[in-house]
Amino acid sequence: xxxxxxxxxxxxxxxxxxxxxxxxxxxxxxxxxxxxxxxxxxxxxxxxxxxxxxxxxxxxxxxxxxxxxxxxxxxxxxxxxxxxxxxxxxxxxxxxxxxxxxxxxxxxxxxxxxxxxxxxxxxxxxxxxxxxxxxxxxxxxxxxxxxxxxxxxxxxxxxxxxxxxxxxxxxxxxxxxxxxxxxxxxxxxxxxxxxxxxxxxxxxxxxxxxxxxxxxxxxxxxxxxxxxxxxxxxxxxxxxxxxxxxxxxxxxxxxxxxxxxxxxxxxxxxxxxxxxxxxxxxxxxxxxxxxxxxxxxxxxxxxxxxxxxxxxxxxxxxxxxxxxxxxxxxxxxxxxxxxxxxxxxxxxxxxxxxxxxxxxxxxxxxxxxxxxxxxxxxxxxxxxxxxxxxxxxxxxxxxxxxxxxxxxxxxxxxxxxxxxxxxxxxxxxxxxxxxxxxxxxxxxxxxxxxxxxxxxxxxxxxxxxxxxxxxxxxxxxxxxxxxxxxxxxxxxxxxxxxxxxxxxxxxxxxxxxxxxxxxxxxxxxxxxxxxxxxxxxxxxxxxxxxxxxxxxxxxxxxxxxxxxxxxxxxxxxxxxxxxxxxxxxxxxxxxxxxxxxxxxxxxxxxxxxxxxxxxxxxxxxxxxxxxxxxxxxxxxxxxxxxxxxxxxxxxxxxxxxxxxxxxxxxxxxxxxxxxxxxxxxxxxxxxxxxxxxxxxxxxxxxxxxxxxxxxxxxx
Amino acid sequence: xxxxxxxxxxxxxxxxxxxxxxxxxxxxxxxxxxxxxxxxxxxxxxxxxxxxxxxxxxxxxxxxxxxxxxxxxxxxxxxxxxxxxxxxxxxxxxxxxxxxxxxx
Numbered sequence: 001x002x003x004x005x006x007x008x009x010x011x012x013x014x015x016x017x018x019x020x021x022x023x024x025x026x027x028x029x030x031x032x033x034x035x036x037x038x039x040x041x042x043x044x045x046x047x048x049x050x051x052x053x054x055x056x057x058x059x060x061x062x063x064x065x066x067x068x069x070x071x072x073x074x075x076x077x078x079x080x081x082x083x084x085x086x087x088x089x090x091x092x093x094x095x096x097x098x099x100x101x102x103x104x105x106x107x108x109x110x111x112x113x114x115x116x117x118x119x120x121x122x123x124x125x126x127x128x129x130x131x132x133x134x135x136x137x138x139x140x141x142x143x144x145x146x147x148x149x150x151x152x153x154x155x156x157x158x159x160x161x162x163x164x165x166x167x168x169x170x171x172x173x174x175x176x177x178x179x180x181x182x183x184x185x186x187x188x189x190x191x192x193x194x195x196x197x198x199x200x201x202x203x204x205x206x207x208x209x210x211x212x213x214x215x216x217x218x219x220x221x222x223x224x225x226x227x228x229x230x231x232x233x234x235x236x237x238x239x240x241x242x243x244x245x246x247x248x249x250x251x252x253x254x255x256x257x258x259x260x261x262x263x264x265x266x267x268x269x270x271x272x273x274x275x276x277x278x279x280x281x282x283x284x285x286x287x288x289x290x291x292x293x294x295x296x297x298x299x300x301x302x303x304x305x306x307x308x309x310x311x312x313x314x315x316x317x318x319x320x321x322x323x324x325x326x327x328x329x330x331x332x333x334x335x336x337x338x339x340x341x342x343x344x345x346x347x348x349x350x351x352x353x354x355x356x357x358x359x360x361x362x363x364x365x366x367x368x369x370x371x372x373x374x375x376x377x378x379x380x381x382x383x384x385x386x387x388x389x390x391x392x393x394x395x396x397x398x399x400x401x402x403x404x405x406x407x408x409x410x411x412x413x414x415x416x417x418x419x420x421x422x423x424x425x426x427x428x429x430x431x432x433x434x435x436x437x438x439x440x441x442x443x444x445x446x447x448x449x450x451x452x453x454x455x456x457x458x459x460x461x462x463x464x465x466x467x468x469x470x471x472x473x474x475x476x477x478x479x480x481x482x483x484x485x486x487x488x489x490x491x492x493x494x495x496x497x498x499x500x501x502x503x504x505x506x507x508x509x510x511x512x513x514x515x516x517x518x519x520x521x522x523x524x525x526x527x528x529x530x531x532x533x534x535x536x537x538x539x540x541x542x543x544x545x546x547x548x549x550x551x552x553x554x555x556x557x558x559x560x561x562x563x564x565x566x567x568x569x570x571x572x573x574x575x576x577x578x579x580x581x582x583x584x585x586x587x588x589x590x591x592x593x594x595x596x597x598x599x600x601x602x603x604x605x606x607x608x609x610x611x612x613x614x615x616x617x618x619x620x621x622x623x624x625x626x627x628x629x630x631x632x633x634x635x636x637x638x639x640x641x642x643x644x645x646x647x648x649x650x651x652x653x654x655x656x657x658x659x660x661x662x663x664x665x666x667x668x669x670x671x672x673x674x675x676x677x678x679x680x681x682x683x684x685x686x687x688x689x690x691x692x693x694x695x696x697x698x699x700x701x702x703x704x705x706x707x708x709x710x711x712x713x714x715x
Numbered sequence: 716x717x718x719x720x721x722x723x724x725x726x727x728x729x730x731x732x733x734x735x736x737x738x739x740x741x742x743x744x745x746x747x748x749x750x751x752x753x754x755x756x757x758x759x760x761x762x763x764x765x766x767x768x769x770x771x772x773x774x775x776x777x778x779x780x781x782x783x784x785x786x787x788x789x790x791x792x793x794x795x796x797x798x799x800x801x802x803x804x805x806x807x808x809x810x811x812x813x814x815x816x817x818x819x
Contacts, residue, residue: 115801402790
């Protein structure tokens with residue numbers, strides 16, 4: 001695992017290594033993904049780096065000369081000295097420090113020509129790696145429009161490596177990158193001059209290293225620089241075990257002079273960058289003062305104190321409307337299609353456990369997964385378009401103040417908004433938050449947002465709690481349920497604020513990239529990969545649980561002599577449920593949920609809701625013998641109203657419905673969410689804490705409401 | 716929002732600081748969070764715990780570079796800056812780590 005810098009990663013040399021392994025590296029927003037897609041087409045695979053939740057994308061490039069390149073798309077990074085998880089992976093891959101990962105043999109550095117100086121900082125660190133490199137000079141058109149065109153050939157001679165000017169989204173000359181990469185030379189390394197006493201400490205350390213490792217002078221200076229400037233906690237420990245005493249002594253001496261080696265190094269690199277920029281940018285900045293760029297003109301509106309907020313609310317409302325109203329007919333179509341197919345199959349099979357498994361287990365399970373897909377895909381579509389345009393960074397900027405007050409981050413906004421559709425994409429979207437503390441807090445509160453799977457439950461229960469009320473009243477109650485979820489999230493994050501690890505105190509350092517027109521192909525490609533990831537990650541859990549749930553409801557079978565007593569199919573299946581494992585679980589749960597006002601049937605429903613919350617409705621449909629298939633819940637609502645306890649009182653009082661609705665707002669009842677939280681946080685600790693906290697507080701709140709309400713209302 | 720420190724220390728600090736020490740030197744120095752919208756400053760020192768300071772420097776906030784305050788977010792924080800030709804936003808809390816000399 002721990003590799004020294006410059007270590008050769010040729011341990012497992014293959015006899016015929018025909019393929020070149022190259023890495024695509026660049027700043028966030030430099031257009032790296034566009035170039036990756038243009039180079040590799042659809043020939044790419046998404047995997048994972050071992051032990052971390054950073055996606056690994058590898059694509060194949062075949063050059064016109066016939067060479068084959070395996071291109072790794074590394075996450076966007078500003079620096080090789082690490083701050084975030086993504087950057088850690090980039091640094092580890094490039095230094096060959098990840099077990100089982102081959103160290104890249106060549107680099108393509110993507111550089112945003114319209115933001116040359118800042119992008120060249122990473123390039124200065126890449127040059128230290130001593131690997132063959134080609135620079136993809138992207139967005140040359142934008143730089144030109146800004147009045148600061150970059151001269152690729154001047155940049156090429158300044159950097160000493162091939163520079164290919166490209167416009168990523170037009171695929172112009174992108175293919176040329178592959179050709180230039182094959183046989184590209186190792187660009188000359190640069191020792192960026194620093195002041196005394198750092199320079200002499202560096203030379204001394206370099207000599208010690210050179211003697212042992214047999215490095216040349218420049219290489220050993222680069223290594224020494226890295227050792228002097230590395231983060232003590234994170235980086236230095238990974239670097240090397242040898243020379244530890246010399247390194248620590250040198251760092252201590254420098255520290256005692258009050259000098260920060262990291263700062264000296266970074267400033268030295270920027271001095272070099274200023275020279276390179278002066279050579280490569282044809283028109284100096286002074287040429288176009290006062291001329292506003294397109295981005296500045298757009299920001300004058302979108303970032304305006306009043307207008308900006310209005311547009312923000314408008315965009316987010318539009319996104320919401322898209323995810324709920326546009327998706328609705330598609331979801332209905334999926335549901336009907338699955339039901340129809342199931343019915344077709346059922347008609348062709350004989351009764352028995354196999355048929356029941358296929359129809360009620362497998363088909364219901366597939367349906368339960370697929371019904372979310374249109375909505376999730378639309379959500380990903382909106383987000384990908386917003387991200388590609390550059391607006392998401394603005395959303396974080398606009399919302400940071402409000403969110404940081406309750407202990408979250410501006411970048412928490414999108415994950416939380418997504419969670420109104422489904423907590424799973426929301427939790428995945430939290431990966432964009434750099435600070436571990438903020439990311440964790442966001443993941444922990446995301447499930448409080450009322451997801452779309454709660455909506456069918458609310459739709460059943462709101463009329464049940466307010467029989468005969470107007471549509472407006474019901475809408476207000478529905479709104480109240482959403483608001484309650486948000487309130488719970490705010491309270492929770494305030495509770496978490498002081499309690500989560502303080503070491504990872506968050507900062508807000510965010511680039512606001514230039515606006516771009518979203519690229520349809522790129523957006524659709526992202527929708528496709530993300531939706532596929534959702535189906536495989538969440539879908540497998542939902543599907544598996546649906547099958548388990550089916551078995552719990554199906555077994556053990558009612559003895560045939562007892563089943564024969566029922567002439568009505570529906571009454572028989574209701575009796576079967578009571579007899580099943582799930583029914584027994586419901587009865588076993590009854591003493592625990594009785595103080596909240598629930599009976600055993602609701603208990604069964606709550607158990608079943610662990611597959612997906614909306615399954616609660618269909619399970620109640622079965623237990624109330626109105627059938628599960630019907631989408632129309634009016635029969636069910638009627639059956640619920642007529643249900644009475646043995647003592648003749650109504651089971652479904654408004655208070656019970658309120659208590660149950662609040663349970664659904666507050667409780668963690670989604671196994672797939674827990675599975676995703678486990679993946680994202682790297683263990684069961686947080687999902688279990690979440691389960692205990694959410695269900696515990698749901699229990700306490702519902703208990704208080706039901707018990708106080710009962711005394712107060714006398715019911 | 717932090718009060719505008721009238722004077723600011725420029726000595727380099729090896730120990731982690733939450734913000735640069737607010738005493739000494741001269742009145743033309745200020746911290747970035749206290750600049751008005753539209754004002755420009757030249758970076759003189761960057762404070763903060765090592766990881767944060769490193770990131771600020773890597774993002775181009777080196778000594779000697781000119782930074783312009785473009786706007787504040789609707790609720791007063793964060794702040795949008797223009798540095799080395801691109802737009803960077805920082806919370807006032809982080810901007811307070813950057814000592815600048817105010818430019819005309």
